[in-house]
Amino acid sequence: MSMAAEGAPEEKAATDPGPAPLIEARRLTRVLPGTVPVTLVRDIDLSIQAGEFVAITGPSGSGKSSLLYLLGLLDLPTSGEVLIEGEPTHLLSERRRAAIRLSTLGFVFQFHFLLPEFTVTDNVMIPMRKLGRLPARQMRERARGLLADLGLGDHLEKRPDQLSGGQRQRVAVARALANEPPAILADEPTGSLDSRSSEQVFEILRALVDDHRKTVIAVTHDLDMAARMDRRLHLVDGMLADP
Numbered sequence: 406m407s408m409a410a411e412g413a414p415e416e417k418a419a420t421d422p423g424p425a426p427l428i429e430a431r432r433l434t435r436v437l438p439g440t441v442p443v444t445l446v447r448d449i450d451l452s453i454q455a456g457e458f459v460a461i462t463g464p465s466g467s468g469k470s471s472l473l474y475l476l477g478l479l480d481l482p483t484s485g486e487v488l489i490e491g492e493p494t495h496l497l498s499e500r501r502r503a504a505i506r507l508s509t510l511g512f513v514f515q516f517h518f519l520l521p522e523f524t525v526t527d528n529v530m531i532p533m534r535k536l537g538r539l540p541a542r543q544m545r546e547r548a549r550g551l552l553a554d555l556g557l558g559d560h561l562e563k564r565p566d567q568l569s570g571g572q573r574q575r576v577a578v579a580r581a582l583a584n585e586p587p588a589i590l591a592d593e594p595t596g597s598l599d600s601r602s603s604e605q606v607f608e609i610l611r612a613l614v615d616d617h618r619k620t621v622i623a624v625t626h627d628l629d630m631a632a633r634m635d636r637r638l639h640l641v642d643g644m645l646a647d648p
């Protein structure tokens with residue numbers, strides 16, 4: 406092989422674009438059809454890298470949840486696109502989009518949406534069962550380990566209604582982490598919690614970013630909390646604006 410074919414390393418470095426952003430939006434627009442169409446988000450361009458802790462802020466009704474749902478492939482844009490790890494997603498089948506959600510994105514909502522008739526451990530195992538990559542015993546061990554890491558080791562066999570709001574939200578975080586996704590998307594994760602539980606959940610999200618290099622994107626009304634995240638995306642009338 407000639408020297409030329411091996412290539413000068415500096416030339417390769419200059420042309421190598423590096424890894425694709427974890428989540429990217431290009432001209433993302435979502436309009437609800439109707440006699441008076443409602444524009445939820447308009448023309449949003451953004452790019453989120455692995456390891457970022459991003460707040461989505463803005464007044465009530467500005468489109469924060471709508472943007473999060475589009476970025477999380479829970480909704481489809483009217484125009485524009487979302488790319489996950491460089492892969493355009495808007496033309497994929499719902500089955501493929503669901504597979505990306507299951508392995509790449511973990512969700513935490515304001516209300517935990519745990520199944521009331523299941524134990525805490527069984528709730529955390531649900532995404533693992535759907536993905537179906539681990540034998541049952543390993544799923545259970547992993548769920549228990551996650552719950553223990555989040556301070557819930559004494560509550561593994563309880564049902565959600567036997568826990569406090571803050572504990573339930575930590576179970577929801579464990580469930581979001583079940584399949585080891587690189588990104589967690591959270592919609593007002595502390596919105597229904599008292600200040601002490603809010604702080605605990607915030608510290609957990611912070612540690613996911615700092616210690617485990619997860620990407621966390623969280624919609625929040627809490628401007629103090631948003632100020633403690635690494636980056637803020639501020640929405641006004643469905644568009645990105647200066648905070």
Ligand SMILES: Nc1ncnc2c1ncn2[C@@H]1O[C@H](COP(=O)(O)OP(=O)(O)OP(=O)(O)O)[C@@H](O)[C@H]1O
Nearest residue numbers: 437443444445463464465466467468469470471472
């Ligand atoms: N399915 C729907 N039908 C009609 N209007 C909707 C629908 N979903 C959202 N909207 C409206 O679109 C706008 C954006 O909603 P969205 O929930 O994304 O805002 P938000 O910033 O998250 O609000 P909040 O802070 O109050 O949760 C709001 O005016 C909302 O009322």
